[in-house]
Amino acid sequence: MDESFERRLTGQPVSPGIAMGTLRVEARGCLAPVTRSISPTELQSEWERFEAALARTENELIDLKARVEKLSGEKEAAIFDAHLLFLRDRSVMARLRKEMPVRLHNIESVYYAVVQNFMEGLRRVGDSYLRSRVVDIADVLQRVLKNMDGSSGGTLSGLGKGGAPCVLAAYDLAPSDTADLDTSTVLGFVTEAGSAVSHTAILARSLGLPAVVAVPGLVVDSRMGQHVILDGYSGELILNPTRETLEHYRRLQAEKQKAYETLVEMRDLPAETRDGHRIRLAANVEFAHEYGAIRRSGAEGVGLFRTEFFLLGNSELPDEEAQYRHYKVLVESCAPHEVIFRTLDSGGDKLPFEESAEKEENPFLGWRGIRVSLSRAEIFKEQLRAVLRASAHGRVGVMFPMVSGLTEVKEALSLLDECREELRQRGQLFDERMRVGIMIEVPSAAMMADVLARYVDFFSIGTNDLTQYTIAVDRVNYRVASMFRPTHPGVVRLMHRTIQAGVPTAICGEMGGDITLLPLLVGLGAKELSCGTHRLPLVRFAIRHLNYAECREVAEQALQAEDSKTIRALSKALALRSYPNLFE
Numbered sequence: 001m002d003e004s005f006e007r008r009l010t011g012q013p014v015s016p017g018i019a020m021g022t023l024r025v026e027a028r029g030c031l032a033p034v035t036r037s038i039s040p041t042e043l044q045s046e047w048e049r050f051e052a053a054l055a056r057t058e059n060e061l062i063d064l065k066a067r068v069e070k071l072s073g074e075k076e077a078a079i080f081d082a083h084l085l086f087l088r089d090r091s092v093m094a095r096l097r098k099e100m101p102v103r104l105h106n107i108e109s110v111y112y113a114v115v116q117n118f119m120e121g122l123r124r125v126g127d128s129y130l131r132s133r134v135v136d137i138a139d140v141l142q143r144v145l146k147n148m149d150g151s152s153g154g155t156l157s158g159l160g161k162g163g164a165p166c167v168l169a170a171y172d173l174a175p176s177d178t179a180d181l182d183t184s185t186v187l188g189f190v191t192e193a194g195s196a197v198s199h200t201a202i203l204a205r206s207l208g209l210p211a212v213v214a215v216p217g218l219v220v221d222s223r224m225g226q227h228v229i230l231d232g233y234s235g236e237l238i239l240n241p242t243r244e245t246l247e248h249y250r251r252l253q254a255e256k257q258k259a260y261e262t263l264v265e266m267r268d269l270p271a272e273t274r275d276g277h278r279i280r281l282a283a284n285v286e287f288a289h290e291y292g293a294i295r296r297s298g299a300e301g302v303g304l305f306r307t308e309f310f311l312l313g314n315s316e317l318p319d320e321e322a323q324y325r326h327y328k329v330l331v332e333s334c335a336p337h338e339v340i341f342r343t344l345d346s347g348g349d350k351l352p353f354e355e356s357a358e359k360e361e362n363p364f365l366g367w368r369g370i371r372v373s374l375s376r377a378e379i380f381k382e383q384l385r386a387v388l389r390a391s392a393h394g395r396v397g398v399m400f401p402m403v404s405g406l407t408e409v410k411e412a413l414s415l416l417d418e419c420r421e422e423l424r425q426r427g428q429l430f431d432e433r434m435r436v437g438i439m440i441e442v443p444s445a446a447m448m449a450d451v452l453a454r455y456v457d458f459f460s461i462g463t464n465d466l467t468q469y470t471i472a473v474d475r476v477n478y479r480v481a482s483m484f485r486p487t488h489p490g491v492v493r494l495m496h497r498t499i500q501a502g503v504p505t506a507i508c509g510e511m512g513g514d515i516t517l518l519p520l521l522v523g524l525g526a527k528e529l530s531c532g533t534h535r536l537p538l539v540r541f542a543i544r545h546l547n548y549a550e551c552r553e554v555a556e557q558a559l560q561a562e563d564s565k566t567i568r569a570l571s572k573a574l575a576l577r578s579y580p581n582l583f584e
Contacts, residue, residue: 006242009215011190013235014201017210018253019188023226024166025113025219033145035109035225043100046107053147058087060143083140092118103225108148113224115141167230169222178203188230190237192218195481197464197510205513206286208534212237263537267298271540273522277548280528281536284508291333293533298540301337301395303530304460304508305330307383308346317379323386331394338395340460341387342439343380345369345401364474369402374411384419391431399437399460404444409455441465446494449501459498463509467491485564486511492558492567499525506530515542515582520571522546523555538582545579
């Protein structure tokens with residue numbers, strides 16, 4: 001196939017926007033070298049550097065084989081024969097010679113691209129033995145890169161820092177990879193795996209990065225350094241776009257940006273329906289660099305601060321003092337509005353809390369959320385004291401994640417009381433009336449909402465987890481992700497039951513930023529919606545064009561509906577009538 005022609009790869013759009021630039025392809029398990037341009041006159045010297053690196057790598061492998069043979073025997077050492085064979089594999093060398101004069105990049109960058117395509121091809125073969133050889137090839141690749149004057153780069157978590165602007169392509173990105181992306185250089189990303197409701201997709205929306213997932217054959221079919229357009233609206237990655245395509249997307253990008261800026265200018269208007277029903281709009285926040293966007297978006301404070309990205313972003317947990325200083329900055333920047341801190345929510349597909357000696361077979365039903373905190377009481381109390389101390393500088397609330405019943409709530413409240421008393425003894429100030437709430441993410445908590453409401457000040461419904469636990473669908477499992485439906489009648493009825501329990505209830509899951517489902521949420525009686533700052537201008541505009549009485553009718557019909565498709569259609573119909581321009 002002639003790679004100079006425009007080609008389009010299609011996946012699932014998960015974060016809107018348009019990104020245009022060169023493509024950077026990341027292979028799993030490999031360090032990526034820095035890419036730099038070379039002139040045709042440098043090709044020979046690049047080959048000489050590469051041959052020298054191959055020779056050094058060959059000597060290393062021979063020495064390693066000899067040592068293993070001496071220690072463990074000939075059979076165990078034979079694995080390095082495969083390494084040596086791949087080191088000078090004819091097909092790889094032929095592809096490298098073909099690509100070098102076309103790409104005109106430093107040879108380690110081109111070698112990396114060629115080998116990672118080879119690796120991804122092996123991952124797709126039916127033979128398990130061949131698939132298992134990927135690890136060996138990755139080892140050879142790393143050794144060669146290491147021997148090329150130490151020019152290999154960093155891991156995915158260091159991606160783009162100090163590099164040229166790019167669109168990132170990868171087989172998959174972990175939430176930790178996404179959280180650490182340098183958004184000054186990574187313009188958007190596209191992955192072969194993933195789903196719209198994974199934490200990686202959620203983070204992309206929080207960061208305002210255009211993102212597309214579930215693109216079949218992405219890593220094999222794309223090429224490092226290609227000029228691309230990433231369309232986060234339609235879910236397309238356009239390789240080698242024509243001049244006409246570029247012009248179309250430049251106009252579209254300008255039009256979308258102008259329309260969005262018009263919405264942002266409405267940030268000081270109340271989020272109030274046409275018939276006077278008021279909704280509080282707050283922001284979901286993970287990172288310090290988002291603090292400025294809170295005010296720019298018109299958010300009325302923070303409805304969900306996910307503390308795990310601060311707590312687990314370093315090699316060790318920050319102590320109470322470090323947490324207090326960090327939380328204090330956010331509280332002061334949001335005054336006079338409230339900041340809701342969700343206590344550590346690790347586990348599942350998120351960042352690990354600590355190394356476990358035994359792999360959990362089903363981490364989503366295992367050691368996560370409030371269970372982690374209650375089993376590590378001293379660490380939990382450090383966080384609670386830090387949040388309490390931050391409450392002396394503005395309005396603060398705290399909420400506990402993954403609550404399944406009253407016992408957990410009572411234990412957490414007891415530890416919070418201990419922390420209050422400890423701060424009193426220290427003479428440190430805090431708000432004695434700080435609000436305390438819980439996340440409703442587990443069906444058992446929703447069913448007991450009337451009981452739990454007697455012990456806390458507010459609820460916040462995490463629609464992502466509530467959906468997956470209610471309908472038994474792992475939202476990050478590509479085999480069943482299409483079955484993940486937050487409008488499932490069982491989920492909608494649990495949300496309604498929670499809202500009717502009598503305490504102020506917010507929606508902080510992904511549904512909170514979905515303008516298609518907004519009529520349903522407003523009609524069910526949610527008092528607050530919390531979503532990423534980039535979604536808030538759209539949600540505000542939508543609310544101001546809704547009629548609360550009509551939303552109530554939608555909710556009443558939804559509570560009688562028998563399937564998720566009907567419920568979504570009811571809400572979407574009212575959304576389209578009320579703000580059709582947001583769907584253009």
